[in-house]
Amino acid sequence: MLALEKNPEVEAFYARFQIEVTTFERQLPSLLQRFPGEYVAIYQGKVIAHRESWDEVANYTRDCYPDEFVLIEKVAPAEKISVDMDTLEG
Amino acid sequence: MWSQFPQALNGVKGAAAPIIISDIILRNHWRGISIEEKLSRKLDAAASLTAIPIDIALKMKLPSKGTLKDMRSFDHSIQLKPYPIFQVELYTPQLGWTILPVVACPRNDILLGRDICSQILLLVNWRHNGFGMQPARPWHLPLELIFSRFSRSK
Numbered sequence: 532m533l534a535l536e537k538n539p540e541v542e543a544f545y546a547r548f549q550i551e552v553t554t555f556e557r558q559l560p561s562l563l564q565r566f567p568g569e570y571v572a573i574y575q576g577k578v579i580a581h582r583e584s585w586d587e588v589a590n591y592t593r594d595c596y597p598d599e600f601v602l603i604e605k606v607a608p609a610e611k612i613s614v615d616m617d618t619l620e621g
Numbered sequence: 622m623w624s625q626f627p628q629a630l631n632g633v634k635g636a637a638a639p640i641i642i643s644d645i646i647l648r649n650h651w652r653g654i655s656i657e658e659k660l661s662r663k664l665d666a667a668a669s670l671t672a673i674p675i676d677i678a679l680k681m682k683l684p685s686k687g688t689l690k691d692m693r694s695f696d697h698s699i700q701l702k703p704y705p706i707f708q709v710e711l712y713t714p715q716l717g718w719t720i721l722p723v724v725a726c727p728r729n730d731i732l733l734g735r736d737i738c739s740q741i742l743l744l745v746n747w748r749h750n751g752f753g754m755q756p757a758r759p760w761h762l763p764l765e766l767i768f769s770r771f772s773r774s775k
Contacts, residue, residue: 541675541727552688552703589684589708597652602705603685 544600550576551602562606573602581606645731646712647673649681656681660731668734671723673709678725683707686722715754716740 551573555562558578562571565581570588572580574596582588585603592601647658658677670689686706704724712718713733721736742757742764 538676540679544675544679548705549703555688585686585708593651593684597682600679601685602688604687609690 547600548602551600554578555602555604556609559606559609563608566606569606570603571606573604574599644714645733647677647681647731648710648712648718649683650710651682668732669736670706671711671721671734671736672728672732673707673723673725674728674730675705675725678705678707678709678723681709683709683725689724711737713737713741713754715756 554573554576555571562578569581569583570585571578572588572592574592579596579601580588580591582591585605588603592599592603645660647660649656658681660674660677684707686708689704689706704726706722706724708720709723710718710720711723716737719737740757742755742760743752744755745752
């Protein structure tokens with residue numbers, strides 16, 4: 532296995548990513564009531580957009596936040612996606 | 622068409638090294654610019670989703686496609702942290718361009734999962750110590766006929 536160097540940019544991304552994921556999980560019950568089945572964009576702990584399709588949200592975030600990571604999630608009851616991977620990292 | 626079997630890699634014996642091919646391309650259209658990355662890849666028939674390096678996903682400004690919240694190892698014994706999913710255009714020789722969601726994680730190459738591998742037929746040429754890939758669809762019926770003949774002749 533190749534040694535992976537610690538990348539500060541990636542480390543910073545994971546910190547931001549965790550905040551957005553936590554925001555989505557915390558707000559999911561209220562989002563389910565307000566925008567069921569829609570896609571939401573989450574940036575810096577806030578829901579910044581909601582649209583009916585992923586393409587619409589992706590276009591919005593690409594135009595308004597071109598250099599930032601914006602989490603896009605579907606507002607649906609939390610489902611467990613199980614992915615089998617034994618060699619995911621490295 | 623034929624690629625050579627893998628050579629020793631970082632102390633791994635050649636026979637145990639993964640099959641690595643170096644002609645895969647990732648692409649993203651960002652603000653009218655086409656961003657492309659060419660990388661090597663590993664074939665993995667066990668992974669459900671294709672995995673790409675996280676630093677490449679960030680560099681290419683790929684759009685988010687959600688989160689993989691419940692990743693498990695092959696024997697379902699280890700639960701891993703959530704991973705980001707991104708949307709990307711992926712070029713595979715013989716298959717061409719496909720738009721698909723991929724999981725991004727710390728790694729150096731692309732791990733092709735069953736989402737891609739299920740469309741590929743891997744052909745091994747032992748005489749020339751090499752292997753190649755073909756789109757699976759045109760071969761399904763002829764291979765089914767060949768193998769059904771084999772099973773009848775047993």
